[in-house]
Structures are given as structure tokens and as C-alpha cells.
Amino acid sequence: MTTIINNNEIIIPDFRNTPLIDQVGTEERVSRFTKRSIKNEAKEAGLSMVLSMIDLTTLEGADTQGKVKQMCYKARHLHDSVPGLPTVAAVCVYPSLVSVAKKELIGTDIKVASVATAFPAGQTPLKVKIADTQFAIDQGADEVDMVISRGRFHSGDYNYVFDEIASIKNICNDVRLKVILETGELGALDKVRRASDIAMHAGADFIKTSTGKIKPAATLPVTLIMLEAIRDYHEKTGIMVGMKPAGGISNSKLALHYLIMVKEVLGDAWLTNRWFRFGASSLANDVLKQIVKLRTGRYQSNDYFSID
């Protein structure tokens, strides 16, 4: 449990009074990130960094052992014809497939992340969520991606949301906890900020935008608000929290703009896969295509990049 202890006082803010956000101003700031021109060495280093930050994800009702094994192979061998590429950071699967992924990734640094807490809707009692999470951990998950109770959040029951996250964190021990806010259901940037603050104070190791099941998923403005929340939390407590935009980031240029945003808001310390991840299924191949273009001067067709 992370509580913030300062001069022997426990400081948990009143979450009704989280900072206000102006949407127009936020979009204006975002437009400055997207106007950064990322070329040559910066582009190559950036693309390689993007690859190393991907949580390669499959979260379908139809997921099978076979599908997960294929994805795990891709995670280890992104594009063998280009030497020196990193692997992705993690694979992200449902709890029932954690053990399969874990076995496939033995001997690598690739983490296994499991969604839990009745992903994606989260509409079950807390004890079921705890059991779900415990199962994923017992199966060997290195990271857990939980969802918050958006219904309770909208009802203004912030203490419930806080306690629920803290309860899950309580059983996580060394397992890193990512808290999915499902920003597409929160309705306003002020609410994104509020949910971010609740999650971090309740012990989140990462805050994450979306399940990928709701549109809109990750956007630059939403991610900016979450990064600013992380910066303020770090200023206040000295604790670093990671960020994971997920869903809707499928091309390299956009991914690089996310990195620019992380750099300018949080600094270079966050530019590692310990503190920043992309939740994505199709981003990797577009990045690979750009890397091959940088090395060879030519674009290759999609058929030269495997689609596991």
C-alpha cells in the first residue's frame, strides 16, 4: 500500500478538488508536440525506443494458446532480418493465458502482463476482482493491468475507487500494477486528471488510458493530462509513476510524438520501458517498416512484415 507519509502525516487529498483542466489550452499545447520535426539520428533512436516500449497485446474472446504462442514468438523476434533490434517490453493477455505466455518467454526479459479485475467493464464485486487478480499473479504475471470502476467514479464515490485500487495493490507485492482509467468513458479532461490522481495516490505503478475496447482510446490530449498528473505527483512525493497510452496508436509518427510529449513534460528519465509503454497490437510493424526505410532508403510492402 502506498500512502504518502510526510512528517508522520498521511496526506491523501480531497479528490473533489483535483486541478482543473482547460480543453482548448490542452489541445493547443498538444499541437506544439505534433509540430516537432523528428529526423535522422533522433528518428532512428526514437523508433528503436518505441519498439522497446510496446506491450504487444491480444485481448479477444477468441484468444487461444496457439494465438498467444505466435504472438510471443513475434515478441522475441520482431524482424530478424534487421540486426540489433530490441524486443518489445511485454506481452499483454487475459489471465487464463498468462501461463502459456510465461512459458513461451522463459529466458527473455519480456514481461507478461495480464489484464484483471473483470476487464474490460469491471462490473463485478471486489472479491471477484481480487480473485481474478490473484489468479493472474499465481499464473506468473509480472504486471497486472486493472480497470477502475467507472460507474462508481461517475457517482462521485471516489473513496470506493481509491479503496478498490488499494486493495488490488495490496496483493500485488512485486507485481507492477497498471491502472486503466478508461478515459473514453470519463467524459472530460478534468475527470481524467481526477482519476489519475486517485490511482496514483492509491498505489498505481502505472496509469493507463484505455482498455482498447472503447472509442476514443488513447489520445494525445488525454495522455498529456495524465503525464502532467504524474509530474505533479512526482514533485509532491518523489515517487515516479509510469504511463501507458493504449489503443489507437498504430503509426510511428504518432508514437514519436508521444515520446516528444513524455520528454518535454516528464524528462528523459521516463524514456525507458520501465516508465513508459505503448499498449498496441499493430504499431510494431509500422515502426519496423520505418526502421527498414531508414536503413535501406526504401519502403517495403506490408507483406514483408509478419503479422503474428
Next chain:
Amino acid sequence: MKTKDKSESSWNLSPAPESTDHIQLKKRYEHFINGKFVKPVKGKYFATINPATEVKLAEVAEGTIEDVNKAVNAARSAYENVWSVMPALERAKYIYRIARMIQERAKEFAIIESLDGGKPIRESRDIDIPLAANHFFYHAGWADKLEYAFPNKNPQPLGVVGQIIPWNFPLLMASWKIAPALATGNTVILKPAETTPLTALKLAELIQDSGLPDGVVNIITGAGETGAAIVNHPEINKIAFTGSTQVGKIINKTVAGTQKKVTLELGGKAANIIFEDAAIDQAVEGIVNGIYFNQGHVCCAGSRLFVQESIFETVVKKLKHRLESLIVGDPLDKNTDVGAINSKEQLKTINDYIEIGKQEGALMYQSSCTLPSKGNWCKPTLFLNVSQSHTIAQEEIFGPVLAIQTFRTIEEVISKANNTPYGLSAGVWTDKGSKIFNLTHQLQAGVIWANTYNKFDPASPFGGYKESGLGREGGLHGLAAYLNLK
């Protein structure tokens, strides 16, 4: 988890300079009079310098009274024989054509603007040039609708207008001046600033290509004396000036007692006011945009920041953090946020004020960026511990220097915001709508932005209270300034 990763490395942007290969500049530019480029009568020229590299870009003609006489004759003849008798719809077509041609040549204009003036290519590309085109588009629309703009007022043009513009937004200011004058049926003599004449001269080439009748727009280059020759000329019916309050006062004295009409858009020392109930991160962005936009060479720059005392430390911390991510350097690099100071003289003025600020006991903070060794540069600067009695809170610095004060109540901040001889613009940051309306009623400023800053639109009148100017430019108010109305 309390310490930063040891594996921390830094990821830095590679240079991304805009190519200048396709830019064609002549070695020497003459005056543009009666549709042709003509040598100055006295044969004198002066150099225009790239402030980022100190390299000479071109020579331009130095205008004298003889050149101004020629231009006035051309403008008078064009006014009487062509422009004032042409159907308004035909006038509109020419103005539209100029607007479209600016769009077509936008990239070329943007690069030359950054070369000659030192502003970042991001700004000249995304703000100056598109807005310049917009002013022509907007006013083209009015040309044949003046009767509807001013019903029963029998709108009539003034005749020949003399227009003198500053160096901070060279092409944009030329457009602010030329477009409404043409739309209302006047002919023009324009003098661009001596440090940034190139885009106006490129505009002269564009006007030549557009087929605008000879003499409708004339462009004379030169410094203060050339401007004085225009202001003093008896055959000119109106003076429109944008520049310093000091020169504005001289102009107003000169035209007093004559038939000349005058509009003046002068200096400012705007209050940018941040209340504790503002969206702080966005307000910080607004502060940065307010004072570091165009190196602070903006008459409406938010150079006096008022922060409610309860959020002072938070705002200053965030502001310092944001200053670190501003990229200062080569104006042509697409990633540059803050470019070069426009001239050696202006750099000296700014540095003198910074020195005064320090001597008067204000606490200076500058971003840690490194500056290029050659050229005119100033780090983004802010001063803490400032009061209304400090010189840096009273006088216009016209550079990237912010003076920060705190306040306690709404009444206090209104009285301090208005406690200045200027009154061009102001900014208000709060989430509370009623507070915004309260302040916009009580602040003595021509333009007040709420939860944003430095937004411009051709349809919106712009101008100042008190020593910030006379009259308005843009919108219907701006059109009226170029017409005789009954």
C-alpha cells in the same frame, strides 16, 4: 522507486532546418513606385541583415522626400483615374487574387520572414503568413459591400494613405494596412521597417504579378526620415502607423491641425492575470505564449504577469519547468520555439532593461539553454519579486522578459492592471465565467483574452486605450478608419 533509473540517457532532436535553396533574393532592391521597381533619386542604399547570422541578405533603397513625391504622384493618379472609379466588385477580385497568391507562395514568404526578422519558421509558417493571406481574403469580401457595412452613411474612400509598419510582423502588418485600404478604394504608400523590408518587397513583386493597376500600392523603403517624409507630405490624406508610442506621439503632433486622418497602434505593457481557480497547466502555456511568442517582440505581449498569491509557487515552478523545454536557436529550424532578437539595437535595449531589473532588486531567472555564438540572442527571462514601482513593470521592453507580481483580490489586480499608461491588451485566466465578464468590463485594454492569449482574427478589431493608440484595425472598426462616413 524514489530514485531515477541509472540507465537514463537523453534523446535529443536532430537539426531540422528548412531549406533555403529555392529562395531567390536580389542583391539590391529598389523602391516600388507606379508598378515598377525604380532607383532611389539620391541613389543611396542600406543593408538588411539576418539577425541570426549577421550575414547581409540584400541592399535596399533609402527613401527621401523626392522618392515619396514620386510615390504620392503615382498613388494620386491611380486613385483618381483607376482605383476609385473602378466598380467595387473588380477591386475585390484583385484583393482576392493577392490573397490566393500569398497562399501559393506561403513557404517562400515564411522563409524570407524568418531570414530577415529572426522569428522561428514555425511561427512565420503557421501564424504570420496564413494570417496575412486571411486579411486580404477578409477585406476582399467587404470591398463591394461597404454600403451594407455602413448603411445610410455613404462610405467614400479617403484618397492616398501613408502607412508605416514595424519590424515585428513585417508581412502581416503590411497586410493589416494594405488590405483594408484597398478594399475601401484608397491607394497606398507603405514603408516597411528598415530592419525587415524584404517580405514587403517580395509582396511588391507579387503585386506586380497580380496585375494590380500601377500606382495603387507603392512601397518605399527607409528608416525614420523616410517615414517623416511620408507623415509630413501634404498630399497624403491619412496616416496609419504601427510602432512605438514615442514615434506615435510625434506623428500625432505633426498631423494635428491638418486634414489628415490618423490611426496609431502603439506600445503596450499588458497584464496577464492568473487566478487561483484557473486551469494552471494551460495558464502556464498561456504565459509562455503571451511573452515568448516572437521573442516578445509583440506590442500586445503579456509582459506583466499577475499571479494570485495562493498559487504563486506552483505557477513559478511550472513556468520554470516549461522554460526548459523551449528550444532557442536557428530561426529556420522547424523545432525552434524562440528565435533571434530582431536587431543589435533591440538586443541592447532588452539587455539594458534586464540590467535595470537586476539593479532594482528583482530576482532574475533564465532558462539554461545555450545560445549560438553569432547573432542576436536573448534567453527566455523572467523576474520575480517585482512590484508596480519597478521600471521593468512600467516600461515596454519588447523582448522575452517577463515581470511577475502577485495579488490578493480582484479589486487589487484590476487597479494594478490598469495602473499603466498603456492599454492595448490583457489576459484573464479563470475557470469562472462571471469573473471573466467582471474583468473584461473593468480592464482598460483594447483586447482582452480569456483563457487564451495572442489570438488574432481579421474580423476582430485591434487597438489600444490610453498611450497604446488611436483607432482600431480589423473588423468593421478598421474599415471605418479608411472611409469618410456621413
